[in-house]
Amino acid sequence: MKKRGESPYNMVIVLALICAAAGLALGGTYHVTRERIEEQQRSERKAALRIVLPEVSKDAFREVSVPKSAFAAEGKYYEAYDDSGRLVGYALEAEGTGYSSTIRVTVGVDSKGEVIRGIKITFQQETPGLGANCEVVEVEGTLWDVLSGKREKTAAREPKFQLQFRGKNLDYFVKVGNKYQNIDGLTGATITTNAVTDAVVAAVREFREKVLRK
Amino acid sequence: MRKWQILKSGLFKNNPVFILYLGLCPVLATSTSIRDGFGMGVAATFVLLGSNVIVSAIRGVIPRRARIPCFIVVIATFVTIVELFLAAYLPKLNKSLGLFVPLIVVNCIILYRAESFASKNSVFSSFLDALGMGFGFTLALLLLAFVRESLGKGTLLGYKLIPGFEPAVIIILPPGAFLTIGLLMGFFNWRKNRGKTVKCD
Numbered sequence: 001m002k003k004r005g006e007s008p009y010n011m012v013i014v015l016a017l018i019c020a021a022a023g024l025a026l027g028g029t030y031h032v033t034r035e036r037i038e039e040q041q042r043s044e045r046k047a048a049l050r051i052v053l054p055e056v057s058k059d060a061f062r063e064v065s066v067p068k069s070a071f072a073a074e075g076k077y078y079e080a081y082d083d084s085g086r087l088v089g090y091a092l093e094a095e096g097t098g099y100s101s102t103i104r105v106t107v108g109v110d111s112k113g114e115v116i117r118g119i120k121i122t123f124q125q126e127t128p129g130l131g132a133n134c135e136v137v138e139v140e141g142t143l144w145d146v147l148s149g150k151r152e153k154t155a156a157r158e159p160k161f162q163l164q165f166r167g168k169n170l171d172y173f174v175k176v177g178n179k180y181q182n183i184d185g186l187t188g189a190t191i192t193t194n195a196v197t198d199a200v201v202a203a204v205r206e207f208r209e210k211v212l213r214k
Numbered sequence: 215m216r217k218w219q220i221l222k223s224g225l226f227k228n229n230p231v232f233i234l235y236l237g238l239c240p241v242l243a244t245s246t247s248i249r250d251g252f253g254m255g256v257a258a259t260f261v262l263l264g265s266n267v268i269v270s271a272i273r274g275v276i277p278r279r280a281r282i283p284c285f286i287v288v289i290a291t292f293v294t295i296v297e298l299f300l301a302a303y304l305p306k307l308n309k310s311l312g313l314f315v316p317l318i319v320v321n322c323i324i325l326y327r328a329e330s331f332a333s334k335n336s337v338f339s340s341f342l343d344a345l346g347m348g349f350g351f352t353l354a355l356l357l358l359a360f361v362r363e364s365l366g367k368g369t370l371l372g373y374k375l376i377p378g379f380e381p382a383v384i385i386i387l388p389p390g391a392f393l394t395i396g397l398l399m400g401f402f403n404w405r406k407n408r409g410k411t412v413k414c415d
Contacts, residue, residue, distance in 0.1 A: 015280055022287050022291040040305045123309070128247070142377055
């Protein structure tokens with residue numbers, strides 16, 4: 001006699017029932033979280049745009065669809081307007097291959113496409129402690145200061161590595177050998193440093209050529 | 215009293231990481247900061263709780279020969295739920311844990327507890343077992359992350375510990391993970407075996 005629950009039919013039926021229950025549970029979870037996830041992605045993109053173009057008024061970004069290129073890694077870039085509706089700059093989306101991941105970086109340039117207003121790395125999975133430092137914000141004061149209440153927890157500033165791009169034009173980025181002379185590289189992470197800088201420079205250069213015709 | 219033993223055994227005597235040597239890959243990879251380590255520990259504990267309880271509840275109907283696929287479906291469901299909730303409510307943590315959240319599916323601890331404990335014990339015992347094992351896993355991650363973040367970055371929770379301390383970057387890098395876990399494993403095994411006489415030939 002076969003033991004109950006050991007026939008092939010039984011196996012198929014039980015597994016199918018478990019899968020069906022799993023499907024229901026996942027469908028429910030997806031339904032509950034979907035809006036929230038989309039909202040998070042939207043606000044993340046908005047935050048990135050506001051960091052690279054700080055003077056732009058809220059929500060004054062217009063998406064422009066173009067074929068994928070060095071300045072539109074996902075097939076789009078953004079025009080930014082100030083309160084009076086004047087075009088003040090563009091936000092470009094660049095992409096570079098780092099040491100262990102694809103690095104995505106949003107670049108803000110002024111309306112003439114000359115000066116970089118700021119950059120923000122929106123995705124990277126580089127080595128923690130080396131390449132990942134490109135996103136590390138240095139905190140002033142020590143843990144003891146914070147615990148003893150000497151220093152209030154301040155809102156996050158921007159990472160030092162990304163701040164050094166602010167206010168520079170393309171002539172600033174001079175590559176000698178495989179190193180950018182004016183960029184303070186990340187310790188032990190030349191590949192990440194170069195990947196970000198290359199991507200930023202290529203994005204701005206190509207944007208000037210193709211869109212601004214300079 | 216016995217229930218208490220189930221809960222406690224995962225923490226020290228049968229610590230999944232230091233004694234059973236399971237789930238080492240995520241432990242080594244996500245223990246570069248206390249925040250990431252804690253997040254990973256909690257995520258894995260949640261999956262462990264869910265899978266242990268469900269597997270134990272349906273242990274009567276799971277056909278023996280098809281048990282592994284059944285377990286995997288249950289585990290993968292909980293992992294996906296965790297992933298969606300992380301993306302919705304803790305996007306920063308989700309980004310820094312990256313690939314290691316979906317990889318909880320293949321974390322040996324979870325399948326091992328489903329196979330060797332939950333499929334043979336009551337729902338309540340399995341719940342306690344999952345809690346103990348999950349805490350043990352989280353404890354391991356926190357210990358490792360504490361050592362690695364404080365020595366390798368000179369920070370705790372992102373704040374500097376001692377002004378002017380030059381951190382030893384190697385501790386944050388993969389070799390440092392192996393060095394640290396080796397020493398901690400040595401300590402836990404010494405603790406487990408101390409007082410016992412060992413026969414040598």
